Amino acid sequence: MSLDLTAPATATRGCRETPVLKERGQREVFCGLTGIIWLHRKMQDAFFLVVGSRTCAHLLQAAAGVMIFAEPRFGTAILEEKDLAGLADANAELDREVARLLERRPDIRQLFLVGSCPSEVIKLDLARAAERLSARNAPHVRVYSYSGSGIETTFTQGEDACLAAMVPSLAQTDARELMLVGALPDVVEDQMVDLLQKLGVGPLRLLPARRSADLPAVGPNTVFALTQPFLGDTHAALQRRGARHVAAPFPFGEEGTTAWLQAIAREFGVDQARFDAVTAAPRARARKAVAAHAGTLAGKSIFFFPDSQLEIPLARFLARECGMTPLEVGTPFLHRELLGPDLDLLPEGPVLSEGQDVDLQLDRQAAAAPDLTICGLGLANPLESRGFTTKWAIELVFSPVHFYEQAGDLAALFSRPLRRKAILTAGGSA
Amino acid sequence: MKLTLWTYEGPTHVGAMRVATGMTGLHYVLHAPQGDTYADLLFTMIERRGQRPPVTYTTFQARDLGADTANLFKDAARAAHDRFRPQAMIVGASCTAELIQDDPGGLAGALGLPIPVIALDLPSYSRKENYGADETFHQIVRALARPMPRTAAITCNLLGATGLGFRHRDDVAEVTKLLGLMGIAVNVSAPMGASPADITRMGAAHFNVLLYPETGETAARYLERTCGQPFTKVVPIGVGATRDFLHEVAGITGLSPRVDETGLRLPWWSASVDSTYLTGKRVFLFGDATHVIAAARIAATEIGFEVVGMGCYNREYARPMRTAAKAYGLEALITDDYLEVEAAIAEAAPELILGTQQERHIGKRLGIPCAVISAPVHVQDFPARYSPQMGFEGANVIFDTWIHPLVMGLEEHLLTMFREDFEFHDAAGASHHGGKAGLQDAPPVAVAVPDEQAGTPNAADGGGALPPGFASPRDISEQMKPAEVPEGAAGQPGPRWLDDAERELKKIPFFVRGKARRNTEKYAADRGVTAISVETLYEAKAHYAR
Numbered sequence: 009m010s011l012d013l014t015a016p017a018t019a020t021r022g023c024r025e026t027p028v029l030k031e032r033g034q035r036e037v038f039c040g041l042t043g044i045i046w047l048h049r050k051m052q053d054a055f056f057l058v059v060g061s062r063t064c065a066h067l068l069q070a071a072a073g074v075m076i077f078a079e080p081r082f083g084t085a086i087l088e089e090k091d092l093a094g095l096a097d098a099n100a101e102l103d104r105e106v107a108r109l110l111e112r113r114p115d116i117r118q119l120f121l122v123g124s125c126p127s128e129v130i131k132l133d134l135a136r137a138a139e140r141l142s143a144r145n146a147p148h149v150r151v152y153s154y155s156g157s158g159i160e161t162t163f164t165q166g167e168d169a170c171l172a173a174m175v176p177s178l179a180q181t182d183a184r185e186l187m188l189v190g191a192l193p194d195v196v197e198d199q200m201v202d203l204l205q206k207l208g209v210g211p212l213r214l215l216p217a218r219r220s221a222d223l224p225a226v227g228p229n230t231v232f233a234l235t236q237p238f239l240g241d242t243h244a245a246l247q248r249r250g251a252r253h254v255a256a257p258f259p260f261g262e263e264g265t266t267a268w269l270q271a272i273a274r275e276f277g278v279d280q281a282r283f284d285a286v287t288a289a290p291r292a293r294a295r296k297a298v299a300a301h302a303g304t305l306a307g308k309s310i311f312f313f314p315d316s317q318l319e320i321p322l323a324r325f326l327a328r329e330c331g332m333t334p335l336e337v338g339t340p341f342l343h344r345e346l347l348g349p350d351l352d353l354l355p356e357g358p359v360l361s362e363g364q365d366v367d368l369q370l371d372r373q374a375a376a377a378p379d380l381t382i383c384g385l386g387l388a389n390p391l392e393s394r395g396f397t398t399k400w401a402i403e404l405v406f407s408p409v410h411f412y413e414q415a416g417d418l419a420a421l422f423s424r425p426l427r428r429k430a431i432l433t434a435g436g437s438a
Numbered sequence: 439m440k441l442t443l444w445t446y447e448g449p450t451h452v453g454a455m456r457v458a459t460g461m462t463g464l465h466y467v468l469h470a471p472q473g474d475t476y477a478d479l480l481f482t483m484i485e486r487r488g489q490r491p492p493v494t495y496t497t498f499q500a501r502d503l504g505a506d507t508a509n510l511f512k513d514a515a516r517a518a519h520d521r522f523r524p525q526a527m528i529v530g531a532s533c534t535a536e537l538i539q540d541d542p543g544g545l546a547g548a549l550g551l552p553i554p555v556i557a558l559d560l561p562s563y564s565r566k567e568n569y570g571a572d573e574t575f576h577q578i579v580r581a582l583a584r585p586m587p588r589t590a591a592i593t594c595n596l597l598g599a600t601g602l603g604f605r606h607r608d609d610v611a612e613v614t615k616l617l618g619l620m621g622i623a624v625n626v627s628a629p630m631g632a633s634p635a636d637i638t639r640m641g642a643a644h645f646n647v648l649l650y651p652e653t654g655e656t657a658a659r660y661l662e663r664t665c666g667q668p669f670t671k672v673v674p675i676g677v678g679a680t681r682d683f684l685h686e687v688a689g690i691t692g693l694s695p696r697v698d699e700t701g702l703r704l705p706w707w708s709a710s711v712d713s714t715y716l717t718g719k720r721v722f723l724f725g726d727a728t729h730v731i732a733a734a735r736i737a738a739t740e741i742g743f744e745v746v747g748m749g750c751y752n753r754e755y756a757r758p759m760r761t762a763a764k765a766y767g768l769e770a771l772i773t774d775d776y777l778e779v780e781a782a783i784a785e786a787a788p789e790l791i792l793g794t795q796q797e798r799h800i801g802k803r804l805g806i807p808c809a810v811i812s813a814p815v816h817v818q819d820f821p822a823r824y825s826p827q828m829g830f831e832g833a834n835v836i837f838d839t840w841i842h843p844l845v846m847g848l849e850e851h852l853l854t855m856f857r858e859d860f861e862f863h864d865a866a867g868a869s870h871h872g873g874k875a876g877l878q879d880a881p882p883v884a885v886a887v888p889d890e891q892a893g894t895p896n897a898a899d900g901g902g903a904l905p906p907g908f909a910s911p912r913d914i915s916e917q918m919k920p921a922e923v924p925e926g927a928a929g930q931p932g933p934r935w936l937d938d939a940e941r942e943l944k945k946i947p948f949f950v951r952g953k954a955r956r957n958t959e960k961y962a963a964d965r966g967v968t969a970i971s972v973e974t975l976y977e978a979k980a981h982y983a984r
Contacts, residue, residue, distance in 0.1 A: 035497050036475050036478065037473075038473055057441075059439075061449065062447075062562065063534075066476075067473065070476055080443055080444075083442060084443075085441050088439060088440065088563055092537070101439035102439060108441070125471045128500065130537060157471070157473075158471040158472040159472070159498065159499050159503070160499070160500045386475060386476075386490065388483075389482040390490045392488070394488075438488020438489070
């Protein structure tokens with residue numbers, strides 16, 4: 009059961025050379041602040057303090073449904089008119105709010121000052137504020153800063169900015185270690201660690217760590233693998249610290265997971281027999297679970313509006329493992345180096361688009377008339393109302409979808425809307 | 439700078455969107471960065487709209503700043519006009535664009551579009567959503583409505599209904615029906631349902647009905663001044679208020695206020711003996727001022743509750759709220775900080791909360807049932823069925839909505855009778871159907887709170903967006919810290935319970951035991967009693983008897 013992905017399974021070429029349609033217009037996507045919703049769950053002793061406006065606070069609660077929190081570990085320091093008048097005052101106000109917050113929440117060990125559109129426009133220097141506050145609160149609390157603003161980041165880029173901001177202050181090491189980068193649900197992270205340990209790869213380090221005390225060190229002998237495709241800045245920051253990236257397709261579906269593990273196994277000299285022994289059973293389970301949905305998906309066309317940067321690996325999974333035909337794969341930003349291995353595997357054919365002009369893209373979508381459309385929550389019901397079948401893109405980010413045991417769940421996210429459409433007989437448009 | 443963990447109102451431009459989305463034939467060009475488009479999902483998900491909100495966002499990026507954000511705005515406005523062909527356009531800035539001072543009104547004016555272009559100036563850093571809606575509607579009316587001859591028959595306009603409003607869809611229908619009973623037709627209902635062309639003929643109505651002061655009062659005052667249209671001050675929520683409203687309309691029109699009340703059930707439902715148990719139940723009210731003031735009157739005079747706390751999050755209406763609270767001997771709570779509201783509720787220890795979706799969650803945390811009476815809205819506030827708050831049918835809906843979270847009269851009686859029964863024992867909880875074992879002693883877990891979301895953890899708890907998965911609402915909700923549960927009178931170490939008294943306390947039905955414990959502890963503390971005996975318990979019971 010050896011793996012040979014380089015020889016094309018079909019006669020088609022990949023998409024690495026496909027020209028990309030670059031769009032510049034209205035974008036129907038979240039800004040990078042949204043990443044706080046999953047990052048604060050991952051980092052259990054962290055507080056995320058957005059320095060922004062009422063809009064930022066409203067975005068976070070609308071995207072997260074935060075009414076359910078007794079007292080969440082994120083909040084917004086809302087700028088008021090007097091803060092806009094003088095930056096000195098704004099800094100004093102920020103220091104006061106942080107002091108009050110840390111006093112109220114002694115469990116907080118990491119504080120992220122998160123820049124927003126307004127704080128960027130008034131040039132409030134949060135990096136300097138983080139240094140100042142870090143010095144003041146050391147060693148109990150470390151204060152970082154990054155921007156999740158909509159003028160600089162799109163949705164998942166917020167996680168990238170956050171992790172990249174942590175890299176410069178990671179401890180130095182000369183040990184040969186594997187760092188796994190990207191926030192994953194705990195259950196998925198545990199599976200990943202288990203698989204790699206069975207392969208005998210290690211020591212393993214995780215970024216982000218669940219608690220600040222477990223943060224990894226980094227150095228010239230660090231090798232890192234990305235679990236998410238949107239971590240371009242973190243990738244660059246780790247390389248600046250001397251770490252080396254193991255390039256691979258991303259671990260979605262049976263094939264993607266196998267290729268991702270294989271790249272790491274090769275780097276760490278795992279012999280093929282052991283690799284096969286460890287992966288055979290979960291590979292078979294993943295194939296079986298995907299097959300349960302492939303019947304619904306095979307032969308159906310799919311259209312991706314840009315959202316999370318997961319679009320290209322997911323299109324690859326749906327095309328190769330589920331038999332779907334991608335018509336357009338839109339992504340907010342296409343990082344050619346990180347996505348090269350996935351582009352090689354994505355069969356030639358779809359339009360690749362980067363950025364967005366939502367009205368023009370809606371015109372293309374209507375003309376393409378796909379069987380399934382992947383889009384944001386602002387577009388889903390309007391498209392359903394016009395008779396299209398849709399899948400909320402945000403669920404692909406919030407749900408456990410990586411690695412073998414979730415391959416079937418991932419396929420199910422796409423097949424469920426199609427099955428549902430087939431079940432309902434009463435019709436329905438708004 | 440103010441630390442905010444959660445906010446009752448969105449920013450001003452979301453208020454403007456509520457107006458634009460409620461209307462037809464109007465387009466909103468909003469100078470805003472990427473990310474502000476999140477607001478679309480409020481309408482498409484929470485309200486289940488099948489159309490995108492009629493909003494074009496200019497989506498400027500960092501690299502555009504100081505270069506050509508003004509041109510970006512002009513291009514977006516021109517493209518929006520060409521694509522959507524609206525009858526009129528509103529233009530404005532979100533919080534970030536306000537800082538770069540591009541003057542959307544001036545830029546759009548310079549385009550020479552063949553339609554009215556209405557500039558909005560909504561200060562993002564000092565005002566909030568309701569102001570944004572109110573001011574946007576005002577500016578639209580100002581730009582388009584003119585004095586004109588009245589309609590031959592008596593007609594009125596309905597003012598204030600918007601997209602994403604709490605039961606606005608059904609209130610408009612119910613009030614239209616109610617006015618029809620008096621022989622009054624609706625000329626224009628706006629903003630929701632109206633086009634810019636409709637706004638131009640608002641002057642033909644004889645008077646205005648102000649449904650929602652929060653979003654329509656400034657327009658109502660403007661129309662009063664310029665078109666000579668009086669407007670109604672009574673908001674017809676509740677039986678008494680609806681009757682008062684009819685009398686107010688009669689005063690304006692000279693028509694008879696007597697209408698057929700056949701479908702009105704609240705008065706008898708409240709008078710019938712099963713409702714006896716509602717007498718004096720302690721309620722805490724919080725929401726927007728209009729709904730809270732109306733709800734307090736219903737609670738106190740139509741259902742027979744005792745109002746033990748009330749307040750609102752919209753400071754603009756603090757004055758009428760304070761006046762209303764005074765009538766119940768209360769100090770109004772005016773705040774937009776939900777932690778303050780939570781503390782006030784814990785302190786008042788009510789048996790029922792009437793609040794927003796946030797208070798519903800506070801109720802869950804404190805173990806107090808809650809019925810929702812006000813925005814901010816949630817997907818549950820857009821029921822498939824007809825369920826107004828206004829008029830006589832609204833009163834019926836309110837009776838059901840408020841009473842169902844409570845243990846019913848006969849049920850309460852049976853629970854007392856069978857209190858040590860094998861099926862009605864404490865651990866079985868408020869339902870003997872199981873699955874609810876392990877209820878806490880304090881605070882009082884009074885009821886089987888009907889949790890419409892049971893079994894659907896992905897049901898967009900609190901905003902509509904979150905799918906299931908590792909961040910599903912239940913998974914990500916914080917563990918409640920024991921310290922947050924109010925214990926004893928004021929969180930002080932209370933008097934000690936003697937074993938006999940503790941055993942006696944256990945005999946009291948679980949749904950009133952928390953109250954009995956608190957009352958007894960307070961009674962003991964007030965008298966300097968350090969050890970609570972059975973006698974103390976019954977002395978306290980006699981003391982608090984009513």
